[in-house]
Amino acid sequence: MLNIQAIKKDFPLFEHEKNLVYLDSAATTLKPRVVIEAEKEYLERYSANIARGLYPLAEKATKKFEMVREKVATFIGAESAREIIFTSGTTDALNLVARLLTSQLTAGDTVITTVMEHHSNFLPWKELAKKNVLDFRVIPLTEEGTIDIEILKKSVDEHTKIVALSAISNVLGTINPVKKITTLIKNINPNTIVIIDTAQAVSHMPINVSEWNADFVAFSGHKMFGPTGVGVLYGKLSLLETLPPVSFGGGMVLDSCADETLYKEAPYRFEAGTPNIGGIIALGTAIDYMESIGMENIQTHEHALTLSALKRLQETFGENIHIIGSTHPEKRSGIIAFTLGGIHPHDIASVLGEYNICVRAGEHCTTPLHRSLGLHTTTRISFSIYNSEGDINKLITILEEIQTIFNK
Amino acid sequence: MSLYQDLILDHYRNPRNQGELKGATHNAEASNLSCGDTLHIDIIVKNDIIDDVKFSGSGCAVSQASASLLTECIKKESVKKALALEPKDILELLGVTLSPTRLKCGLLSLETMKKALHEKNN
Numbered sequence: 001m002l003n004i005q006a007i008k009k010d011f012p013l014f015e016h017e018k019n020l021v022y023l024d025s026a027a028t029t030l031k032p033r034v035v036i037e038a039e040k041e042y043l044e045r046y047s048a049n050i051a052r053g054l055y056p057l058a059e060k061a062t063k064k065f066e067m068v069r070e071k072v073a074t075f076i077g078a079e080s081a082r083e084i085i086f087t088s089g090t091t092d093a094l095n096l097v098a099r100l101l102t103s104q105l106t107a108g109d110t111v112i113t114t115v116m117e118h119h120s121n122f123l124p125w126k127e128l129a130k131k132n133v134l135d136f137r138v139i140p141l142t143e144e145g146t147i148d149i150e151i152l153k154k155s156v157d158e159h160t161k162i163v164a165l166s167a168i169s170n171v172l173g174t175i176n177p178v179k180k181i182t183t184l185i186k187n188i189n190p191n192t193i194v195i196i197d198t199a200q201a202v203s204h205m206p207i208n209v210s211e212w213n214a215d216f217v218a219f220s221g222h223k224m225f226g227p228t229g230v231g232v233l234y235g236k237l238s239l240l241e242t243l244p245p246v247s248f249g250g251g252m253v254l255d256s257c258a259d260e261t262l263y264k265e266a267p268y269r270f271e272a273g274t275p276n277i278g279g280i281i282a283l284g285t286a287i288d289y290m291e292s293i294g295m296e297n298i299q300t301h302e303h304a305l306t307l308s309a310l311k312r313l314q315e316t317f318g319e320n321i322h323i324i325g326s327t328h329p330e331k332r333s334g335i336i337a338f339t340l341g342g343i344h345p346h347d348i349a350s351v352l353g354e355y356n357i358c359v360r361a362g363e364h365c366t367t368p369l370h371r372s373l374g375l376h377t378t379t380r381i382s383f384s385i386y387n388s389e390g391d392i393n394k395l396i397t398i399l400e401e402i403q404t405i406f407n408k
Numbered sequence: 409m410s411l412y413q414d415l416i417l418d419h420y421r422n423p424r425n426q427g428e429l430k431g432a433t434h435n436a437e438a439s440n441l442s443c444g445d446t447l448h449i450d451i452i453v454k455n456d457i458i459d460d461v462k463f464s465g466s467g468c469a470v471s472q473a474s475a476s477l478l479t480e481c482i483k484k485e486s487v488k489k490a491l492a493l494e495p496k497d498i499l500e501l502l503g504v505t506l507s508p509t510r511l512k513c514g515l516l517s518l519e520t521m522k523k524a525l526h527e528k529n530n
Contacts (some may be wrong), residue, residue, distance in 0.1 A: 342469035346443060346513065347412075354410055362442060376444030405412060406469065408421050 002293065002301045004388045011386055012036065021357040024366075026170055026200060026335050026382035028222045035225055038285035042088045042278035050277055051251055051268075065277055068284035069267075075287050076198075076217065077208030077233055085233040085240075085267040086275050090199040091120040093218035093233035094164070096270070097195055098124040099246040100235075101162060104193075107133040109161040112148050114139040115372045116169040119365040121197040121218075125164055125394075135159070140372065145172045147327040152181070156188045163194050167201035171364050171380065172325035173306075173335030175205075177211045186213065193239070199223050203384070204333055205300055206295040209234050221279065226286035230279040233270075240266035247272045298385055302334035305383045309336055309392050316396050320403065324378055334383030337364070340399065345379040345405045351402050357395055409512070412469065412525075415477075415503050420469040425479035427462045436524035440512050445471040447520045449479075456487050467511050470506070475517035477501040482521065491525055493518060 008014045010032040013022075022030060048058040050065045066081075073081040087093040111134050113125045122138075129136035139157050142148045147165065156163065163185050167178050182194045195216040201207060203224035209217045214234075221230035235243075243261055245252060249272035255262040263269040290298065307329050313321055317340060324337045340348060349361035360380045363370050370376060381395065424439060429435075429450035439446040445467030452460040456464065461483055463475040482490040498518050506514045 344444075344512070346468040347470075350411055350510070363444075405417065406420070 002297060002385060004386065007293070008386050010034070014386070017356060019356050021093060021355075021394050023381040023383070023391060023395065024358045024360050025203075025387075026223070026380065027360055028228065029203060029225050029384050030386065031227065032225055032289050034289055034329055035227065035282045037284045039227055039278040039282035042281050047278070049274055061277060063283075064281050068280050068287075071284045071287050072232055075207075075291070076202070076232075076234060077210045079210055079260065080237055082265070082267055083234050083237050083240065085235060085270045087218075087231040087233050088229050088276065088278055089220040089222070089231035090197060090218045091104070091220075091231075093231050094120050094197065094383075095124050096197070096233055096246070097216045097218070097235075098128045100134065100243045100270070101193065102128065102246075103244055105132045105134060105161055108159060110135040110137060110157070110159045111162040111164075111358065112137045112139060112152070112155055112160060113164045114152075114166075115141055115368050116145075116147065116172055116174065117164070117166055117366070117368070118170050118197065118199070119367070120199075121164050121166055121195075121321060122368060125162065128162075129185035134161070138368065139165075141172075141369075144327065144331075145169075146174050146331065147176055147181070149181070149184070151185060153188070156185050156192060158189055160185075160189050160192045164191055164197070164209070165195075166197040167207075168197070168198075168204070168333045168335070169325070169366075170200045170335065171366050171369055171370075172376065173332040173336045173337075173382075174326055175201075175331055175333055178214065182213045183285070184404075202334065203290060205299045215239055221283040221286065224283075224286055226283035227276075227279040230283050231274045237266065240270070243270075245269045245272070249273045253359065293385060302383045302387075303329075305387055305389070305392065306332055306334045306336065308389060309383075309395075311383070312392060312396055313338065314398075316400065317403070324373065324375070327333070335380065336382070337378040337380040339375065339378055339401060341406070342408075343402060345377045348379045348402055351405065352395070352398055355394070355398050357391075357398060359395075413503055413505070416469060416473040419473035419476040423472060423476040423481065425462050425476065426464060429460055429462045429466055434490040434524040434527065436520050436527060437518055438516060438523060440467070440471070443467065443471070443513060444515055445513055447471065447475055447516050449475070449517075449520045449524050451524050453487055453525075458482050458485055458487060458490055461521075462467040463517070466515070470502070470510055471510055471516045474498060474502055474514045475520075478517040478521060487525055491522060492494075493521075525527075 048061045050062040069081040100277045125348035193215045198219040202219040217234040222228040252272045322339045430452035434451040437448045447465035
């Protein structure tokens with residue numbers, strides 16, 4: 001069991017906001033002191049550029065930076081640090097894959113995604129399909145809020161080049177069986193490139209990209225206790241080695257005067273320009289922090305909170321609450337989106353906000369999903385390591401008050 | 409101070425001038441796509457006076473209360489006066505300050521009313 005009071009002390013925001021109930025970790029997690037200190041330490045003590053300077057400070061920065069590449073690789077079960085490309089976030093990573101794969105596409109190929117995707121794993125593929133005259137297919141959900149595997153099976157064929165899906169939906173909280181889906185796709189067409197958006201999974205459960213047999217995996221630093229502005233694109237090395245760079249500039253070139261410009265090997269050829277060095281070093285510290293707690297422990301804690309919240313919301317509000325997604329708690333992560341009576345989610349979130357209870361209200365960047373469910377907007381709560389039963393108590397008390405205030 | 413003052417809640421629970429108007433001389437619809445607020449306003453203008461006005465739609469308490477308050481404010485007033493209304497006047501009617509994210513909820517009614525008066529539909 002996690003010691004929540006001790007964990008809360010690791011996060012300076014709880015010192016500044018005494019009664020904060022933070023239930024919006026799916027939007028961004030709070031930052032532990034060690035992460036803030038790591039970035040500050042880089043900025044104050046060795047803020048040299050990487051991979052260029054020959055003086056000790058630059059060498060230190062480069063070494064710290066590259067150690068994070070190793071750390072990320074181990075953390076997600078990659079076979080080599082060369083499979084880790086640093087980006088500015090999940091959105092940037094997914095857009096990068098879309099650009100990287102452009103050279104591999106011919107008109108008439110199929111690109112598949114699902115209706116539960118965040119816009120960042122939906123729009124890059126929709127746009128890619130439009131520009132390259134590809135067949136764009138969107139897999140619907142079963143009534144239970146999971147990807148309809150039967151329709152997916154029927155949609156993958158010899159023309160399928162790309163399938164992109166999330167490990168965990170940012171609204172439904174559905175945990176998708178990634179390994180099963182990847183195997184199924186590759187059994188039908190081994191050449192299909194499978195891309196997994198792991199933004200909502202990476203700080204909530206153990207991940208192993210090699211076991212998944214995914215070709216690309218994207219996630220953000222700021223949803224795993226790291227800073228904003230950093231993210232990761234994992235790519236299978238055998239695949240990365242065949243892909244030409246799409247962004248050009250410093251740090252990725254060997255010989256720029258040759259007729260045929262000679263680029264560095266992967267992953268460096270995909271990282272033009274100076275990256276967010278301090279942010280990436282702090283991301284390494286965020287991984288250390290999560291590992292010191294233990295990914296299994298985090299998963300167990302959040303699962304217990306999810307079970308309790310689902311049960312208590314249903315008990316308290318009965319037919320007035322509509323919880324979106326699977327009714328099987330074992331298929332869910334710590335994300336719960338709901339509607340309450342006819343009360344607009346913005347009103348719910350505003351009143352909760354007046355009590356310093358932070359939740360998200362709106363479409364959560366998933367218009368296709370909300371439309372497919374016949375909904376405009378929902379209210380979403382999401383858990384992390386600093387949440388407790390006490391947070392659920394406070395949430396439910398104020399939700400009851402909201403129900404009274406807005407009762408027509 | 410809470411955003412949800414008695415005035416806003418009263419107009420949200422008991423909206424004035426809600427419904428549709430047969431024989432409207434002007435009407436318009438507008439929405440805040442990302443919020444899911446939608447508003448439709450029907451107006452009957454006689455001799456440059458707003459003889460009657462009704463609204464329908466759905467959305468958050470702020471957008472619906474603002475529509476209710478606005479219709480009360482412009483009924484039996486001149487078109488010129490209605491068109492001269494500004495965002496600050498709506499905030500005055502609501503009696504609260506709105507954060508930038510809630511401002512578009514509060515001002516949807518003003519936008520819809522002006523759109524209706526500018527476009528003669530019937």
